[in-house]
Every structure is written in structure tokens, then in C-alpha cells.
Amino acid sequence: MNRWVYLFSEGSKEQRDLLGGKGANLAEMTKLGLPVPTGFTVTTEACLYYLNHGDQLTDEVKNQVMTAVEQLSVKTGKKFGDLNNPLLVSVRSGSKFSMPGMMDTVLNLGLNDQTVAALASNSQNERFAYDCYRRLLQMFGNVVLGLDNSIFESRITALKKENGLSFDNELTADHWKQIVSEYKGIYREELQREFPQDPIEQLYLAIEAVFGSWNNARAKTYRRLHGISDDLGTAVNIQEMVFGNFGETSGTGVVFSRNPSLGDPGLFGEYLINAQGEDVVAGVRTPKPIQVLAEDMPEQFNQLKAICENLETHYQDMQDVEFTIEREKLFILQTRSGKRTSKAALRILLDFFNEGIISEEALVNRIEGKDLEAALHPNFDEAALKRRVSFLSGLAASPGAATGAAYFSADAATEAKARGERVVLVREETSPEDIEGIAISEAVITSRGGMTSHAAVVARGMGICSVVGCERLTVMENENKAMVGDEMIEEGTVLSVDGSSGKVYFGEIPMEEVGHTVALDELHAIWDRHAAIKVRANAETPKDIETGMALGAVGIGLARTEHMFFEKTRLLQFRRLILADSLAERLEVLKELKTVQKQDFKYMYEAAKGRPTTIRLLDPPLHEFLPKNAEECREVAKELGKTFNEVKRKTDNLAEVNPMLGFRGLRLGVAYPEIYQMQAEAIIEAACEVREEQAFSIQPEIMIPFTIDAGEFAHVRQAIEEAIQKNLRHNQTTLDYQIGTMIEIPRACFVADQIAQYADFFSFGTNDLTQMALGLSRDDSPRIVTQYLDVGIFEDDPFQVLDKAGVGALMKLAIERGRKVNPQLKIGVCGEAAAHPKSIDFLYELGIDYISCSPFRIPQAKMTLAKATVENVLS
Structure with a gap:
């Protein structure tokens, strides 16, 4: 016989797969002796069996549930349907991974027309009893029988308005009795049935509803967004009710063991006096900060604080704890790892x-x-922000900054995003149905709710900036507009949202670029102690180099000198070079270019502060620099003092059918050795000058690109060496330097042993090597790659994740052959694919020395490399 049901006293935190996260944690807290209301869990396996076998509870499951109910009755001294001491339970979902608000809950189950009277008598609080009953009718109708919750809420709203009241807790026992009567009428009107009076029937229906909620639309969306499998199922937790709505000595709340926005130690959360748990997260009433509980109920606050600290140490993680106080007695209803900002x-x-x-x-x-x-996302530019005045403020629920157009429904936001707009979702309060709209938004704003409301928790978990509880904001969702005093926000109004300060501004505010955070300063040293492979930056401008160093680079792995010529005046100089008709004309241009290149390299060395610096000589696909059409030819001719026909003729002669396979890389060095010689002289002179001026120890690494043959490489290296040695003799100095090559053509991998006789290092250019090996243009591949991903031919985009079977095999061959000739051959890998987590393990196998990637990929690359080392050691 399969076991489908476990008492809390029978489980443990290790059984998350079977009991779900909530059930496993309730079992664990029970073992720890914490004040957890007693109960039992129906397993995830029972859920999957239910979903796969006709959506009906089997007799075997029902029998085990009834046995657990009987044991619950023995422990509590209460029974379902008992007119003296009725048992009431909560029925809650709980999958392996926390999915806040995505599935369903039913509270106060077990109440009916008879037991509500018993509850009123036992508690001597008629208002409390009928408040619980109306909650059951409302939740059961919505969750189990599919009625729209607004049908129920509209009755309460009308009753409060009729009596001039503002809050639910101002309603009396007679009011709640009236609501109960109206709610039972809704069942008859909408469903042509009565509310089920049998507690066992209520329980079975509620369990089925929770199982069924695993496949509701919002749960599916949440799983897709968070990469959670659809095959896990949810457990159901049946737990004795404890009541935070028992009066002024009772309450309920949600608390984090640390601040989920900033990470500061100490309790962070909210609570409500005389309320049930759903009231806190639903935004129905404005909760109080948890620190106020220390004044209202100091004994319970200190007990809660100690429990949270113990749970945090026990689980070795920040905890999100739900609690209820019933007549001054504290109960812990749930603990889980808390959602937090990055x-x-x-x-x-x-x-x-x-x-x-x-x-x-x-x-x-x-x-x-x-x-x-x-954590590396930019914030608003500080100077620009100081010049702006916010028109709206609320609770800073999820930090960060974003700008977008206002939309008032998840559907409208999603449609706008599909049109290419940046979106800010503005709602009275979000609900689980808004998950799709939240996910595509730059920011979320709500007029209601606290720091633990749905909008706050979900946005924080997704890393989306959010401002909630904006009391001056009146949202008219049906009219697609909102008001703040006399100010109107219409659909499409551009808003800038600061989730760190809780302020909202009209219009767009510029963003600032973030170099690094305090956390990164501490993490770099830790990562460096564990990662066997170093990380360098792909950077050539001082700004990019400084960013790369600030983000943890140990040096520059690829400085692309052709990128230094994209600026307008330099582009003109470079065009003069490639359009020159004679050596004398080229040498005249090169003399000017050497001056600017030398200054470029000095800036580079100064920014790198003595760290390894690899400078790639010119690798310009000529189509990037040549005039594109007749009009550009005329402009260039005028600027260079040439005739239109001269420029047009030369441009036509240099035009290539496939420039990526044409006259580029060291082919330029073979045809025009003076160009590479000029660059080498500039590299060496700059290094010598910075060494003297800054006292840095500099060893330039000069990289020759696009090698296909050892003889070709040796020929170009010799020309470069002659220029370098002549320059050093002229300046009466010496300098250590290395000359290596970028391996980016398959043939170079096969003859790597020959090339290694002349090269001091190899650096693999994964972008070009991938396009050469796969026959896919790196510029035109997206359409093809997308098709291959869609039909399952590719698992990943080979330009984002290293193609181990093809490109990886070529790299492995080249390294083995190269190091067989030169065991000290230094190996680097350039390109974004090298920094992808899926590529790291393979690169470890290759025994490379470093990878090089764009500056903002560096921290993640270092983290992934360190993690791979730790995992290999631990395994």
C-alpha cells in the first residue's frame, strides 16, 4: 500500500520532494519543538496521482486522510462537526519550491451552521465566530467552487458604505451574520447549490481544489518564469486553526529574519491585530511594522525574535516566517527561505x-x-535625480530604478511590451493573476498593500523595482488612468520609478552606470582563492578598462585596436591609410597614426596599472571602414583631397564578396608590414614611457590575429620583431614582451604544433572559430539558430554557449598539439561564450590560463569559475 499522508511529527526538512517545502518545514519545526499547530501533509505523490488518474481522490487516500484526522482529534481534543468543541483546520498548498500566492488556501474549514454557534459559545465572541464563517464561505466559494472573489467583496464593501464604516474590523457580529446569510445566497444564485455543511465533504473538496491549483494559469506562468518543473506537484497541508482574529490580544503577521531589500540583520515585517493571515498580504488593512509588536506584546515579540534567529541558524538561510498570536500565545505557521533582492x-x-x-x-x-x-543594474543618475521633484511616494518595496510607460492591467502591459515599449505596471494592488504583467514590466506601482503584499514579494523575488502602498494614488483601472491629487496618469504616461527611495517621477530620468558594489569588493578575494582560471576584460578604452578592473578583471585579455578607429576623425585617418596608393603615402599616414596609437596604449597601461595586457593588432574587415555608397565616396574624397573617381576606384578594388573571410588580420601584415610595425613600435614605446612615469612593471602581449599557417605567422612576427628591436636600441632600453596569436580558424587548430614553435601564447577567438567551424555567419546567424533551437537541433545558441562537440574539440586539439611543442604555452579564451556557466566545466578540462569577456560579465564569470572549482573539490 502506498503511503499518501504523513503527520507533521513523522517528517523532516529533507523530504521536500515528498512533503513539499511547507510540509517539510512544518515537520522540521515540530521536531525542533517550536509552537507549531498540529497537522498532517498529503504528499506530492498523491497530487500527481490525482492529476494523472481522473482528478478524483482514491478511497485509499481518503482512508489515510481520515486516519490522520482521527489522530489530529486525539492530539487537539477537538472533532469535526462536534457541537461542543469543533475542529477547524486550514488547508494550504505547498510545493517543493516556494511559489507565493500562486496556488490556493482555505481557512476555517469545518465550520457550518451548527459549529459556528459552538465556536461563538466557546469563545464567548460571536463577532469572531461569524467573521471566521464568512471567511470560509468566501474562500471556499472562490478557491473550491470557482466563484469570482469580487462577488463576495462587493457585499462587504456595500455593507460598510451603508453603515459609514471604513474597515472590516469595524463590522459587528450582526453585520457578519448578515454577510454570512448573503454569502449563502450567492451559492444558491450562482451555483444552484447550498454550501456543504459536512466538514469531511468540505475537506475532500478543498484537497482536490489545492491539487487542481497546481495547473492553474498563474501557477504555470510562475513555474515557467522561475524554471520550475511542471512534474513536481504540490502537497496539501491540513493544520489545526489558530486565530489571530480573536480580539485585541490576538494578531497575525509575516516577518523576515533579515531585511529582504537591503540584507540588514534584524526582524523585518508587518502584523495586524485582530486579523487572519490573508489580511496582511491582501492589502485589505494597512499593517503595522513588526517593531511596534515589541511595544504591544513585548513577550511575544522577543519569543518570535529568538525563534527566527534559531531558524536562520538551523536552515543557514534568511527565513520568511508566518505567525499568529491567539490570546497572547504565539504560533509559527510556516517558515521558508525568504525572497530577497539581489x-x-x-x-x-x-x-x-x-x-x-x-x-x-x-x-x-x-x-x-x-x-x-x-546587483549590477544601474540606478538613476544622482545629479539628474537631485534636479527632479517626485509627485508620488510609497513604500520602497524592491530597490533599483526604471523608466517606462504606465499601463493599468497585465494584458495591456504585455501588449505594450510586445510593441517594444518599456512598461510600468500601475495597479490598485496586484494579484497572482498579474504575474505575466509583472514579469515583463520595468517597475510595479500599487496604491495599496505593504512590504509583504503580493506586489512587494513577487517584484522583489524577480528583481523588479517596485513602490507599493502609495496612499495618494487613486487607480481607476477600468478607465485606464490614475489620479494623484489633481495630477493625472494616463495610459502611456512615462514614469520613472525609484524602488530604493519609494519615489515616483514624471518623465524619464537618465541612468548612471554602476562600477561595483561593496559586496563585490569582498567577493573578489574569495573567488580568486578558489578559481584556477583567471578572468580578464575585453576592453580598449580607458573607461571600459577601468570598469573591467573595478569588476575584478586581472588584466586585459583582448584590446581590439581596430575599435580605436570608429570615432569620426580617426575613421578618416584610417580611410586615408587603406585608400593610399603608395608606400610613401601610407608611411605619412602611419606617422600620424603612431602618435594617436601610442597615446591610446599609454592610457591603456595606466588604467590596467601593471596588470597583463594583450593588444591585438589590426583585424579590420574592410567593409567596416570603406565608404558604403557613392555619396560617402564623395564625402571621403572631399575630406581626403582626392577625386571622386580615385576613391570610387580604390573602394571598388578593395570590395569583397565575403569580408569576414577576406583581407583582414595578419593578411594585412603580410601585404603591408609597415602597418603592424607601426603598431608594435607604439605598443613598446608606450610601455617604456608608462614604466618610467608610473613605475609599473609592464610586459606587453602582442597578439597577431587570423593565423592559418606557421610560416605566415613567422613571417609577420619577424617583421614586427625587427621594428621592436630597432626601437629599443634607438631608445637604449630593454623590455620583456610576448608575441602570440589568436586561434580563430579551424586550420590553425590542426597545425597548432607548428605555430607554437613561434608563438608565445594562444588566445582562442570563439566568435570567429564558431562561425568558421559551423559555417554560420556571426552576423546573420540569429534566424538560423532560432529555427534550430525551436526544432531541438541545437540545445543552446553556439555563439552564447561553447559548442563543445565541434568548436571545443578543435580547441582541445590545438592546446594538446601546441603544448606538446611548448609546454609553457599560455592559453586564453576570448568571447562571451567562454564566460557562460555551461562552458566553464569544459574549459577547466582544457587547462586554460584565463578567459576574457566584456566588463559586466566578469563578476559572473569569476563566480562561476570559483563555483566549478569548489564543486569539483567537494565531489
């Missing part, structure tokens, strides 16, 4: 490490790439 995630892990809660290896393993990437 900056908070880094801060919390570092604090855990520094506090001795986790090891350095655990720190390295647990940092997520998405958190690291999100």
Missing part, C-alpha cells in the same frame, strides 16, 4: 560567512548568477 542576497550570504553560519565553500556555491547580474 543586493540583499549577496549581503546576507557574506554576513552568514562572516558570522560563521556558513563556510567559504558554501558561500561560493550559493551565490546565484542572476543575483550577481541584477
Whole structure:
């Protein structure tokens, strides 16, 4: 016989697959002796069986549920349907991974027309009893029977308006009795049936509803967005009810063991007096900060604080804890790993490490790439922000900054995003149905709700900036507009949202670029202790180099000298060079270019501060520099003092059918050795001058691109060496330098042993090597790659993730052959594919020395490399 049901006392935190995260944690807290209301869990396996076998509970499952109910009755002294001491339970979902708000809950199950009277008598609080009953009718109707929740809420709203009341807790027992009567009428009107009075029938229907909610639209969307499998199923947790709506000595709340936005230690959260849990997250009433509980109920606050600290240490993670206080007695209803912002995630892990809660290896393993990437997002430019005045403010629920056009529904936001707009979702309060709209938005603004409301929790988990609880904001969703005093926000109005300050501005505010965070300063040293492969930056401008160094690069792995000629005046000089008709004319241009190149290299060395610097000699596909049409030819002719016919003739002569396979790389060095000689002289002179001026130890690494043959490479190297040695003799100095090549053509991999006789290092250019090996143009490939991904031919885009079977095999061959001739041959890999997490393990196998990528990819690359080392050691 399969076992479908476990008491909380029978499980543990290790059984997340079977009991779901919530059930496993309830079992674990029960084992720890914490004040957890007793209960049991129906397993995820029971859910999957239910979903795959006709959506009906089997007799075997029902029998095990009834056995657990009987055991629950023994422990509590209460029974379903008992007119003296009725058992009431909550029925909650709980999958392996936390999916806040995505699935369904039913509270106060077990109440009916008879037991509500018993509850009123036992509690001596008629208002409380009928408040619980109306909640059951409302939740059961919505969750189990599919009625629109607004049908129920509209009745409460009308009753409050009729009596001049503002809040639910101002309604009396008679009011709630009236609502109960009206709610039962809704069942008859909408469903042509009565509310089921049998608690067992209620329980079975609720379990089925929770199982069914695994496949609701919002749950499916959430799983897709968060990469959660559809095959896990959800458990159902049936737990004795405890009541936060028992009066002024009762309450309920949600608390984090640390600040989920910033990562600061100490309790962070909210609570409500005389309320049930759904009231806190639904935004129905404005909750109080958890610190106020220390004044209202100091004993319970201190007990809660101690429990949160113990749970955090036990789970080695920040906890999100739901609690209820019933007549001054504290109960813990749930704990789970808390959703947090990316900056908070880094801060919390570092604090855990520094506090001795986790090891350095655990720190390295647990940092997520998405958190690291999100932590580097820019904020508003500080100077520009000071000149602006916000028109709206609320709670800073999820930090960051974003600009977009306002839309008032998830559907409208999604449509606008599809049109290419940046979107800000503006709502009275978000609900789980808004998940798709939230996911595509730059920011979320709500007029209601607190720091633990749906909008706050979901936006924070997704790393989307959010401002909630904007009390001056009146949202008229049906009219697609909102008002802030006399100011109107219409659909399409551009808003700038600062989720760190809680302020909203009209119009667009420029963003600032972020170099690094405090967390990164601490993390770089840790990563460097573990990563066997170093990370350099692809950078040639001082700004890019400084950014790369600030983000942890150990040097420059690829400085593309052709990129230094895209600026207008330099482009003209370079065009003069390639359009020159004689050596004398080229030498005249090269003399001018040497001056600017030398200054470029000096800036580069100064920014690198003595770190390794690899400079690639010119590799210009000529089509990037030649005039594109007759009009451009006329402009260039005028600027260069040539005739239109001269420029047109030369441009036509240099035109290539496939420039990427044409006159580029060291082919330029073979045909015009003076060009590479000029660059080599500039590299060496700049290094010597900076060494003297800055006292840096500099060893330039000169990279010759596009090699296909050892003789070709040796020929060009010799010409470069002659120029360098002549220059050093002239300046009466010496300098250590290396000359290597970029391996980016398949033939070079096959003859790597021959090339290694002359090269000091290899650097693989994965972009070009991929397009050569796969016969896919790096410029025209997206359409083809997309088709191949769609039909399953490719698992990943080979320009984003290294193609191990093809390109990887070529690299492995080249390294083996090259190091057989030169065991000390230094190996680097350039290109974004090298920095992708899926490429790292393979690169470790190759035994390379460094990878080089764009500056903002560096932290993630270092993290991934360190994590791969730790995982290999631990395994």
C-alpha cells in the first residue's frame, strides 16, 4: 500500500520532494519543538496521482486522510462537526519550491451552521465566530467552487458604505451574520447549490481544489518564469486553526529574519491585530511594522525574535516566517527561505560567512548568477535625480530604478511590451493573476498593500523595482488612468520609478552606470582563492578598462585596436591609410597614426596599472571602414583631397564578396608590414614611457590575429620583431614582451604544433572559430539558430554557449598539439561564450590560463569559475 499522508511529527526538512517545502518545514519545526499547530501533509505523490488518474481522490487516500484526522482529534481534543468543541483546520498548498500566492488556501474549514454557534459559545465572541464563517464561505466559494472573489467583496464593501464604516474590523457580529446569510445566497444564485455543511465533504473538496491549483494559469506562468518543473506537484497541508482574529490580544503577521531589500540583520515585517493571515498580504488593512509588536506584546515579540534567529541558524538561510498570536500565545505557521533582492542576497550570504553560519565553500556555491547580474543594474543618475521633484511616494518595496510607460492591467502591459515599449505596471494592488504583467514590466506601482503584499514579494523575488502602498494614488483601472491629487496618469504616461527611495517621477530620468558594489569588493578575494582560471576584460578604452578592473578583471585579455578607429576623425585617418596608393603615402599616414596609437596604449597601461595586457593588432574587415555608397565616396574624397573617381576606384578594388573571410588580420601584415610595425613600435614605446612615469612593471602581449599557417605567422612576427628591436636600441632600453596569436580558424587548430614553435601564447577567438567551424555567419546567424533551437537541433545558441562537440574539440586539439611543442604555452579564451556557466566545466578540462569577456560579465564569470572549482573539490 502506498503511503499518501504523513503527520507533521513523522517528517523532516529533507523530504521536500515528498512533503513539499511547507510540509517539510512544518515537520522540521515540530521536531525542533517550536509552537507549531498540529497537522498532517498529503504528499506530492498523491497530487500527481490525482492529476494523472481522473482528478478524483482514491478511497485509499481518503482512508489515510481520515486516519490522520482521527489522530489530529486525539492530539487537539477537538472533532469535526462536534457541537461542543469543533475542529477547524486550514488547508494550504505547498510545493517543493516556494511559489507565493500562486496556488490556493482555505481557512476555517469545518465550520457550518451548527459549529459556528459552538465556536461563538466557546469563545464567548460571536463577532469572531461569524467573521471566521464568512471567511470560509468566501474562500471556499472562490478557491473550491470557482466563484469570482469580487462577488463576495462587493457585499462587504456595500455593507460598510451603508453603515459609514471604513474597515472590516469595524463590522459587528450582526453585520457578519448578515454577510454570512448573503454569502449563502450567492451559492444558491450562482451555483444552484447550498454550501456543504459536512466538514469531511468540505475537506475532500478543498484537497482536490489545492491539487487542481497546481495547473492553474498563474501557477504555470510562475513555474515557467522561475524554471520550475511542471512534474513536481504540490502537497496539501491540513493544520489545526489558530486565530489571530480573536480580539485585541490576538494578531497575525509575516516577518523576515533579515531585511529582504537591503540584507540588514534584524526582524523585518508587518502584523495586524485582530486579523487572519490573508489580511496582511491582501492589502485589505494597512499593517503595522513588526517593531511596534515589541511595544504591544513585548513577550511575544522577543519569543518570535529568538525563534527566527534559531531558524536562520538551523536552515543557514534568511527565513520568511508566518505567525499568529491567539490570546497572547504565539504560533509559527510556516517558515521558508525568504525572497530577497539581489543586493540583499549577496549581503546576507557574506554576513552568514562572516558570522560563521556558513563556510567559504558554501558561500561560493550559493551565490546565484542572476543575483550577481541584477546587483549590477544601474540606478538613476544622482545629479539628474537631485534636479527632479517626485509627485508620488510609497513604500520602497524592491530597490533599483526604471523608466517606462504606465499601463493599468497585465494584458495591456504585455501588449505594450510586445510593441517594444518599456512598461510600468500601475495597479490598485496586484494579484497572482498579474504575474505575466509583472514579469515583463520595468517597475510595479500599487496604491495599496505593504512590504509583504503580493506586489512587494513577487517584484522583489524577480528583481523588479517596485513602490507599493502609495496612499495618494487613486487607480481607476477600468478607465485606464490614475489620479494623484489633481495630477493625472494616463495610459502611456512615462514614469520613472525609484524602488530604493519609494519615489515616483514624471518623465524619464537618465541612468548612471554602476562600477561595483561593496559586496563585490569582498567577493573578489574569495573567488580568486578558489578559481584556477583567471578572468580578464575585453576592453580598449580607458573607461571600459577601468570598469573591467573595478569588476575584478586581472588584466586585459583582448584590446581590439581596430575599435580605436570608429570615432569620426580617426575613421578618416584610417580611410586615408587603406585608400593610399603608395608606400610613401601610407608611411605619412602611419606617422600620424603612431602618435594617436601610442597615446591610446599609454592610457591603456595606466588604467590596467601593471596588470597583463594583450593588444591585438589590426583585424579590420574592410567593409567596416570603406565608404558604403557613392555619396560617402564623395564625402571621403572631399575630406581626403582626392577625386571622386580615385576613391570610387580604390573602394571598388578593395570590395569583397565575403569580408569576414577576406583581407583582414595578419593578411594585412603580410601585404603591408609597415602597418603592424607601426603598431608594435607604439605598443613598446608606450610601455617604456608608462614604466618610467608610473613605475609599473609592464610586459606587453602582442597578439597577431587570423593565423592559418606557421610560416605566415613567422613571417609577420619577424617583421614586427625587427621594428621592436630597432626601437629599443634607438631608445637604449630593454623590455620583456610576448608575441602570440589568436586561434580563430579551424586550420590553425590542426597545425597548432607548428605555430607554437613561434608563438608565445594562444588566445582562442570563439566568435570567429564558431562561425568558421559551423559555417554560420556571426552576423546573420540569429534566424538560423532560432529555427534550430525551436526544432531541438541545437540545445543552446553556439555563439552564447561553447559548442563543445565541434568548436571545443578543435580547441582541445590545438592546446594538446601546441603544448606538446611548448609546454609553457599560455592559453586564453576570448568571447562571451567562454564566460557562460555551461562552458566553464569544459574549459577547466582544457587547462586554460584565463578567459576574457566584456566588463559586466566578469563578476559572473569569476563566480562561476570559483563555483566549478569548489564543486569539483567537494565531489
